[in-house]
Amino acid sequence: MGRIVGGIGLSHVPSVGPAYDRGKQQDPAWKPLFDAYVPVRSWLEKLKPDVAIVVYNDHVAEFPFDKYPTFALGAADEYAIADEGFGTRPLPAVQGDADFSDHLCEQLIQAEFDLTVCQEMGVEHGFLVPMNLCFPSTASGWPVRSVPLQVNVVQHPLPTARRCYKLGQAIRRAAENYSPDLKIVILGTGGMSHQLQGKRFGFMNEKFDQWFMDELEKNPEGLAEISHQKIMEEAGAEAVELIMWLTMRGALSKKARRVHRHYYAPMTTGMGLITFEDQ
Amino acid sequence: MGHALKPIPDTSIFDLRLSRRGRRLNKMCEALCSPTEREAFKQNEEAFMERFSLSEHEKNLIRKRDFKGLIEAGMNIYAMLKVGSATGNSLYRMGAQMRGESYEEFLKTRNISGAV
Numbered sequence: 001m002g003r004i005v006g007g008i009g010l011s012h013v014p015s016v017g018p019a020y021d022r023g024k025q026q027d028p029a030w031k032p033l034f035d036a037y038v039p040v041r042s043w044l045e046k047l048k049p050d051v052a053i054v055v056y057n058d059h060v061a062e063f064p065f066d067k068y069p070t071f072a073l074g075a076a077d078e079y080a081i082a083d084e085g086f087g088t089r090p091l092p093a094v095q096g097d098a099d100f101s102d103h104l105c106e107q108l109i110q111a112e113f114d115l116t117v118c119q120e121m122g123v124e125h126g127f128l129v130p131m132n133l134c135f136p137s138t139a140s141g142w143p144v145r146s147v148p149l150q151v152n153v154v155q156h157p158l159p160t161a162r163r164c165y166k167l168g169q170a171i172r173r174a175a176e177n178y179s180p181d182l183k184i185v186i187l188g189t190g191g192m193s194h195q196l197q198g199k200r201f202g203f204m205n206e207k208f209d210q211w212f213m214d215e216l217e218k219n220p221e222g223l224a225e226i227s228h229q230k231i232m233e234e235a236g237a238e239a240v241e242l243i244m245w246l247t248m249r250g251a252l253s254k255k256a257r258r259v260h261r262h263y264y265a266p267m268t269t270g271m272g273l274i275t276f277e278d279q
Numbered sequence: 280m281g282h283a284l285k286p287i288p289d290t291s292i293f294d295l296r297l298s299r300r301g302r303r304l305n306k307m308c309e310a311l312c313s314p315t316e317r318e319a320f321k322q323n324e325e326a327f328m329e330r331f332s333l334s335e336h337e338k339n340l341i342r343k344r345d346f347k348g349l350i351e352a353g354m355n356i357y358a359m360l361k362v363g364s365a366t367g368n369s370l371y372r373m374g375a376q377m378r379g380e381s382y383e384e385f386l387k388t389r390n391i392s393g394a395v
Contacts (some may be wrong), residue, residue: 015370016393029393059357064309085311085361090288152295154357156284156294195355198347201290201374204390215383230283237290238356266391 001239002100002178004171004278005047006185007103007252008040008134009216011271014125020132021090022134022153029054029266037133043259043275044134049185051097052135053104053147053171055164055247056126057154059072059084069116070159071087071167074148075101079152082193091137094123097145100182104147107174113167122133125149130189134230145187148161153190158228159254162234163244175251188248190241192263192270202268209263209270211240221250235270252278265270301353307331308358313366320365321342346373371395 016033025034061084063069079094105117118251136144152158159167168186175184192209195201212235215223224246231240256278262273284292291297298305307328310316320327328338340348344366349359363373375385386392 008318019394027393029391029395033394059360060309060355061312062304065302065305065355083312083314085308086364087314154293154355156292193293195290195376196370196379197289197350197359201377202385231288232284232292233287237287237292239284256369266394267389268371 002175002180002182002184004175004184004186004251004253005049007188007248007256007276008130008185009213009248009272010130010133010272011187011269011273012126012129012189013269013271014059014129016071016129016133016266017125021089023038033065033265033271034049036260036264039258040134040273040275041136043139044185044206047183047277049144049183050146051145051182051184052099052131052243053149053184053186053251054127054131054189055149055151055187055244056130057152057241057244058126058150059124059154061085061123061124063150065155068152068155069150070152071113072116072118072121072150072241073101073105073122074146075105075117076119079146079148080122081128084124089128091128092139092141094127094131094143094148095145097147099180100178101147103178103192104144104171105172105178108167108170111170111173113170121148121150122210126189131164141200149247151244151247153243156228158243159239160205161223161226161228161246164243165220165246168247170250171247172251184247186248186251188245191235191239192272193236193239195236195271196238196268198237198238204265204268204270206263206265208235208267208271209272212276213261213263213272216245216249220246224250252276255279282365290360291357297353298355299353302354304337304349304354305358307333307355308361311361317365344368347377350377369395387395
């Protein structure tokens with residue numbers, strides 16, 4: 001049986017990628033962020049998941065706006081590293097789990113989530129930054145297999161926070177219906193507060209971000225009612241990515257308990273991190 | 280069920296109407312995900328813009344590196360990062376311009392400006 005053993009909410013700020021690749025882990029400006037992941041990686045090494053479901057958004061690398069899926073699920077044995085306009089990071093191709101992806105597609109579509117199914121799908125910083133922080137790759141590959149789940153959080157109308165949460169609940173039911181023994185972690189990525197355009201460029205709101213993490217832990221059902229308008233007004237237009245954290249949270253049971261929590265906001269994005277262990 | 284989004288001051292909400300307005304600009308930026316196309320853009324920006332049928336107004340915004348104007352013309356911020364990269368303008372430089380500040384002034388407003 002498939003079991004969701006952990007959930008992680010975390011930001012996917014693009015500059016973390018080059019900072020990591022250039023070895024800035026000990027740079028005073030970056031150290032607080034990278035240090036926060038040291039205990040998370042030890043925890044993941046003990047959990048020993050087989051697969052990571054990564055809920056993320058593409059930034060116009062793989063999905064141009066002419067045909068833009070609301071939810072797109074990867075169903076492949078391998079995912080290429082996408083070039084999002086600045087060249088590709090020196091990372092190995094991502095290993096998929098096509099059998100589990102097929103199962104998810106069947107179950108989720110049966111549950112009336114009409115996903116776009118992707119047999120080929122390049123992944124970029126939205127996926128790679130969180131994955132490499134939690135599961136660092138080596139030249140020989142990645143320590144876990146992945147299933148990418150891409151969500152439209154860029155071109156309105158977006159799916160509601162409630163819909164994202166329900167998708168997480170459906171993912172949990174689908175995982176539990178999977179015959180092979182499989183330990184799964186789910187990553188909800190993006191946010192926290194940030195706005196990258198207009199005169200309000202650089203806007204952050206730590207108070208909102210801390211409140212969001214409080215609610216995510218203690219009152220996820222209530223948080224799932226949050227509107228795009230409220231997130232964008234209080235935390236910046238691009239903070240609406242946070243609805244993807246609710247897919248992660250929806251996939252966890254009532255028994256899930258919070259393990260780690262961290263926050264660091266050096267430049268233009270509140271970078272949050274929260275982990276839950278489940279059974 | 281659905282609630283129309285209300286305007287937010289100093290903020291662009293990238294919806295279908297804006298995306299349609301910016302279609303030519305965004306299509307051009309989408310092409311910059313290819314190294315060959317990036318090279319073509321750098322070699323001859325005018326020919327590149329012509330290929331994507333940009334209007335004279337859109338071409339002028341690109342020529343002037345008017346990032347605030349490009350957002351208003353419907354360019355998506357993530358598409359703009361690609362044209363920023365191809366023209367040597369980082370996100371923070373584009374952001375400073377959109378705020379109406381110099382890059383140095385903008386950095387002074389940050390919590391830890393070394394994290395670039």
